[in-house]
Amino acid sequence: MLGEFEENLVKRAKKDPEAFGLIYDKYYQPIFGYILRRTANVALAEDLTAQTFLKALKSLWRFRWQNVPISAWLYRIATNEVNSYYRKKKSFKNVSLEEAKNLKSNVNLLEEVQKAEEELQKEKEFLLLHQKIAKLKPKYQTVITLRFFEKKKISEIAQILGKPEGTIKAQIHRALEQLRKLLEEDETKN
C-alpha cells in the first residue's frame, strides 16, 4: 500500500515540482540528520545534504520503481556522497558554497550554521565517540551509523546498501570489533 503510494509519488515528482517538494519535506530531516551524524560537522552536512537532493533530483528522471522505498534510495545517495567525500577529500567540490553566492541572504544561513555548530559542540559524548568511528573504514562507519544512530533494521540497511543481509551482519560485527579495539586502546592510554 505504502509502496504503491510512493511509486505514484515518484512518478508524479518527475513532472510535478509539488510532488518532489513532498518527498523533500518528508525526507529532508532524516537525511540531514544521518549526514550530520556521519560527519559531525554542520556546514559539511549542509553541503552533502544539498548534493544528495540535487543528485536525487537529477536521477529522478531515470528512476525505475523496484520496490525499494524512496527513503532507502535517498539514504543510498547520501551514503555515497559522504563516502565519496571521505575518499576524495581534496578534490571535493563544495557545491553549497558555490550555490550560496546566489542565495539572497547568506547572513541568515551563516548565523543558522553557527548556532547549530554551537549546539553540536554540546554533544561531547557523541563527538568523542564519533572521533573513534571516523577512524574506521567508510563502509564500517556507514553500517554503525545506520544501525545504531538511525536505528535501521538489518533488512533496511541491506536495501540501502544493496547488499545481502548476511554481508551487512558481518560488516556490523567487524565494525564493532574494530571500534571496540579503538576505544580500548584509548582507555589504556588514559
Added chain:
Amino acid sequence: MEELKEKLNKIKKPEIELPYFKTTLKERLLREHQKMQNRFSFVLFAKPALVGLSILIIFILGILILPQQFMEAQALKIAKSHPEIQKLIQEYKIQPTDIKLQDKKAYLLFMPEEAPKRELEIENQKRMLLKIASEKEALEKAKGVLAIVDLQRKKVASVKTIRSREVVPLSLQEEQLVKEVVEKEEVLKKLLPPTVTIEKIEPALPKKLRLERKGKEIQIVPPRNFQKKARILYKSNGKRWIVEVNLKKKKIENLQLINNQ
C-alpha cells in the same frame, strides 16, 4: 561487544534542525526541477521535432534536386551525342558551361575554351594583345552554341549559334564611342596602314556567358559585372584586322591581324 552496542544505542545523538537552510534548499531544488523539466521537454518534443523537420527538408530537397540532376545528366548525354555538337566539340573545343531545365526541355550552353593570351609590349608604354590569327579562328572561334534538348523525345531539338548582338546589343552611341576611342589611339595609327577602312563594328561576345530564367523563358545573359567590349573589323588591300575596345575603360585591349591564308 554487548556493552558497546548498548553504549551506541543509548548515546544522545545531535538532533539539529536548520529551518532556514531547509527552505532555501527546497527553493533551489524546485528551481532546478523547473529547469530540468524545460530541458526534458526540449529533448522529448523539440529535438524529435527538429530531427523530423531535418528529415522532411532532406526528403523535399531529394525530391526536387535528385530528379533535376538526373535530367541534367541525361540532357547532357543526349546533347553530346548529337553530330553537330560533336563536330563543334572537336573543331572548336566547346564545353558545356551552363544548363537549365524548363517545360520538359533542357537548355545547354556550350562555350569555346579560352585561348591563352600573349601580350606584347609596344613603345614601353601600352600593353596589348597582338595576335596573328586565321580568319576562321578570328571570326568564328569566339562563338558559342545553345543546344535545346527535348527531354520527352530524348533528342536534340535545336542547336543555335550565339550571336553577340542578341546577347549584348550595341547602341549607335556606343558605336560612336568605339570610333572615337580608336581614332585617338596613336599606336593604331602606327600599326595600321593609313588606307584602312572600317568593315564593321560589332559587340564582342563575353567569354563567360550564363543561362538565366526570365519568366517562362531561358535567356543567355552576360556574366555579372562584365565590361562591355566591341570589335572593329578593319580592311585594307586584302588584309584585315580586328581591334577590341573596352567601352568602360575607353581603350583598346586587343589587336589581331587576320591571316587570309
